[in-house]
Amino acid sequence: MSNMGSYEEKYKDFDWKISEAELSFGKNDPINIGYFCSDRICEQGLGKKLALIWEGFTGEVKKYTYDDIRFHSNAFAQFFREIGLKPQDRICLFMDRIPELYISFLGILKMGGIAQPLFSAFGEEALFTRLDDAKTKAILTTKKHVGKVRRIRETLPELTKIIVVDADDFKLQEREFAFSMEKAPRVEKFDVFQAERETPSVLHYTSGTTGKPKGALHVHSSIIAQYLTTKWVLDLKPDDIYWCTADPGWVTGTSYGIIGPWSNGVTQVVLDSGFSADKWYAFAEKYKVTVWYSAPTAIRLLMKEGIEAVKRHDLSSLRYLLSVGEPLNAEAVVWSQKAFGKPFHDTYWQTETGSIVITNFLGMEIRPGSMGKAFPGIVATVVDPKNFEPITTPGSVGLIALKPGWPSMFRAYWNNKEIYDNKFKNGWYICGDRSSIDKDGYFWFVGRDDDVINTAGHLVGPFEIESALIEHKAVAEAAAVGKPDPINMEVVKAFVALKKGFEPSDDLELDIMNFIRKKLSPLAMPQEIAFVQSLPKTRSGKIMRRMLRAQEWGEPIGDTSTLEND
């Protein structure tokens, strides 16, 4: 039975203007994400409502109302102006998931700055690459992470302001400022920067196969899509307690960990702590979480602990579960039905898309293992990789392609027009993933179309890992690929050919690992190094990562006709 009729029929007149009307977007109020996520909610009489309940790893709890996040974000914005930061300056967020991270994000936008969130787990080199590329003016960080900034700042002349948000009696160095959100006076009124629809707002770095990570640039009108998808896909309602487990270093943590819930005036909870099934269940139980947005790797970890762990808690508050970042196995959907009495709804999107584009939308029949269908207002298909024409045969695999023009789509890769332009073919934005579509319009994810490694939902570019490896004195050449892993889907495996005079050994492996650990984020660290005589290459000298990967996955090696003869 096909239910295509009902779904497509229901939304055939969909227009993003529905969202604009609900937000009164561009009417009299300023167009500014920071305004929509705080002032506007207070104007609706919700100033006393909780915006954020935060729990740290020591069990410490902090609560903030919409009034609190409004005046704290005003205070941040005012401080940025006072120290001379200007609209459109890139301001980096480099902190653990503390309240300041969420609230200063709004402050940056209110001042007109471009927020550049980065994972606090990044090592110096990963941090340097991204600050250097964006010519970042200021960085907000904490005592715990400022050391990494200090070690690279001499090579970053534009980085003139290093703001430590928990400085207290800390001895500041040159270019450093202290700003305590809790101690700063309330700032009731701040004249929010009047952005336009196309004014840049957020810059998220993402990895590709080649070259350095690229900064996907978003604009203030992205909120039109983030607001509505939060309402319709995450199904957030005024009384919900929402928990998004993603770090704002990742686009999920900003689009749906800040902008979506707060523009909808919803209370969200944040747990700044590592993973354990019991800790997570206890947290959801304690705060009576109703809507939970997580990722397949976390779900697989929960599955490992079994249904007994679920049963030790009262999780009856949970009413809606969602997942993003990697393929959600059918098994996980079936398990969650057993464990929680409800399925996880898969959502597919990217840093570049800014909001959910394909999903198991509320009310749709879920087909376990499928990502669902295109969100209303998104035209999605799969195209033939040769001519980029849509494939019309159900079940045939092609490249996922979206018709450009939805509000939250990225507008540029920072300073990289060529790579940006290359993402568009025959009038389609090419996502870089392979999928098929069944006769009812459901997308079935197949895999990525490039060499990017997806480990625990995080994209890791092989180039960054290989560049770090070849800086080691013993390494002649290197290739990084994903190998299968039961929890993280894939983990990084490195293949290394040594220079003359070096012999493979456990000691050398350890030495190389320690050498690259300082440069890479923990996610990008190889789990294994395999020493090889040489790496498979094309005739033009490009390393054939795909071949190494196929070996790891026990897949057919495919076309090797361009391989060098050796």
Ligand code: WT7
């Ligand atoms: C890539 C984008 C969107 C926020 C997080 C990731 C993979 C994402 C799914 C899914 C299978 C998925 C794709 C995509 N991906 N969601 N539901 N099923 N794969 O943002 O870091 O830009 O990664 O993650 O490969 O292209 P990102």
